[in-house]
Amino acid sequence: MRKALTLVVTGLVAAVLGILALGGLAAAATATEAEAVTEARNASEAAKRAGKQDPYAPEVYGNR
Amino acid sequence: MDADRRRPARDRLPLYVVAAAVTALVLAPLAAPGYALLYDMVFVPRQPLTWDLVAPAESLPRAVPMDAVVSLVTQLVPGWVVQRLVLGAAILLAAVGAGRLVPTERRGIRLLAAVGYAWTPYLAERLLIGQWGLLVAYAALPWLVRAALDLRAGRDGALARVVLIAAPAAITPTGGLVALGVVALLVPARERWRRSALAVAGVALLNAPWVTAALVTRAAGSSDPAGVAAFAARAENWAGPLVALAGTGGIWSAQATPASRAVPLVPLATLVLLVLAGAGVGLLRRRLPPGATVRLTVLAGAGFLLASLGVLPGGDAALRWAVVNLPGAGLLRDGQKFLAPYALLLVVCAALxxxxxxxxxxxxxRDMAGVVLVGLLLLPVAVMPDLAFGGAGRLRPVSYPADWRAVAGRVADDPGGQIVSLPLSAYRAYPWNSGRVVLDPAPRYLPGTVLTDDTLRVGDVAVAGENPRLRELRRVLAEGRPVAATGARWVVVQHHLAGGVDPATLAGLEVVHRGSFLTLYRNPAAPSGPVAPPPARWAVVAALGTALLVVLVAVFSALRRRATAW
Known part of the structure; x- marks a missing residue:
């Protein structure tokens, strides 16, 4: 009985850690690739249309 | 803490091994040669000891005395070694310090605190924005808290330890203020008022270099109020900025925030951490000397309040008023950096x-307890896996193009006068640095006073700098007049960057070096030869000397107490 309970808890802990890690890695992977590029392009074009400073110009310290 | 002191050194080995493993995991890319250049993190092969790095004449002393220390150290040790030593030591000592601070007999709990404190969003964000000076203060914090509590308890040698640990923390104004806050809150005890006063005075003197530099600089003491909103804490996900701060994250910059912080489950992990910390407060209160937990809570609460001021109703208006009307209040605008004491208390309580x-x-x-312990140990890493490998590849060493050394050599051969770095921009994105944004390295690479833009662009908001000389330079450039009219001796033009340089700007200058990345011009109309520093700058040197003297006295005091000094 105890062994089964330990196995269940181990499974649960592994599942929680796995879900969190996968979520984080997926967010990191997409944010640095496709999503980030699209987001940056949209923001740059919007700034250009509004006649504002391009928020993704290289000299920009960062964006909020 | 007493429990930790009684342990044989062998018992502490797992703590050091885990701390070393965490450090290696975070800084793995730095095994490659070169310099990791990211946002505010600029290291160069050999940083010259210029007056402007020791005591900036026309800008605020944000890196005093950090730049002077780096300049001195890189005269002996190459900059790439210094970078690895500083970053490695910061993460390793943060982990070990937190592990040893926890008042527990259980090794696993120490490991939890070590991993938890070295894998916080705070550490990740300040690393990814390149503020390594703050990381040094973050690493010193658990050791300083321990030494301060020892001093309060009247332990021998604690006064010297307080000063020696506060010294590295005080290499930046923020770190110095945090160290002073820790000592002023934790040390004072009526029955040992003399030692308490000495500790507070000693750490206050460690802050003297940047305070003196702030008093003698010609830069405006007030800051642009636009910086308050630009640098206020930022929401990482649906939960808002206060929850981000509660999880020790919430830096203003989206680029310095690990992407994993945007995952919708992250606030739940923060909740777990807060619940664990809440469950551990009682144990901390019972195991620390009376009153210590309350003082630590006040310290952490003050840090959290400063961090959240920019997003609290009325807080932003108060901060805007302060940065305009109170000289030096600009220090408070990126308040998230003051979150370090909160992060320490949170981790220690959560471990308990x-x-x-x-x-x-x-x-x-018992087996199940082991599983839960391993799960909790891995939780910080699972929640923020993208801190590993230098923030998922963001810290990647590169080599400076040979142009930089050539230009520095030409300027060194004919010293004197100011150097203008064009196109005007505080931050650069070089193709040789894979387009990563970094503070212009020219002021640290070139042996002279370099004028580079101090306007900070956050999205489409421009936060004005404080340097009066740059205002004049910007006006000259905006009017299309040649830069030679400013009296600058040298002009460095950095190619392959956004925004070119108008040829009319360079009229009257002669080319001294033309390379693929940099072109150096000399202004024949500007006089050469070394410029005598204004006498006020010697006040900063005197303050640096005083701080050094305080450290030396502490060193001798510590050595005298040991049977052998080594």
Missing amino acids: GAERLLGRVERVD
């Missing part, structure tokens, strides 16, 4: 909360 939880689970099944 985990001890309580494990105690209950152990009563049911």
